[in-house]
Amino acid sequence: RKEVEQDPGPFNVPEGATVAFNCTYSNSASQSFFWYRQDCRKEPKLLMSVYSSGNEDGRFTAQLNRASQYISLLIRDSKLSDSATYLCVGPSGGSYIPTFGRGTSLIVHP
């Protein structure tokens, strides 16, 4: 099993919708994660960090569910500009190399 797994999507939603996607992880000791956003033909950029208490930033909420070993990203009131690939990033057990999920594609349409 890959250490970090994501549903590739695409998630196709209308403007204004609320959308959520999850990322499952295998290392039960992991306590911190990140969500990165990658636009087409651009580098990934940090969106949010996720610790045990979760994180909220405007329309974006990230939460960590340790019992079920997944993190979630919730986007409220979706904008066209939210269309991108969202990458889940977790620690790799025993090393300093972060583990990236393959990404979830979000398409917000008018």
Add this chain to the structure above:
Amino acid sequence: GAGVSQSPSNKVTEKGKDVELRCDPISGHTALYWYRQSLGQGLEFLIYFQGNSAPDKSGLPSDRFSAERTGGSVSTLTIQRTQQEDSAVYLCASSSNSFGTPNYGYTFGSGTRLTVV
């Protein structure tokens, strides 16, 4: 510098030629990573540097690929005798060592788009 800087931003080379890709990490970041991303694919880890040493280079796809880092700063990824399958975006990232802490700062450069013709 303020961010991770990569050069060149685009490189077109003929099959069989050697190329060098450069990464200048954020000042003070001791860890440096190279990734490769083919069109529509996920990130493929290549190599990790801690200071000038490379504790993990398990992702280098063949012996045509090598990388070095000098002075704990700039890193160069070299691809010898390039092949068409080497065409991809090569991304560099740097960070402090404190994964998950607020000062972790894992940041990518804008990448080098390599096209082998």
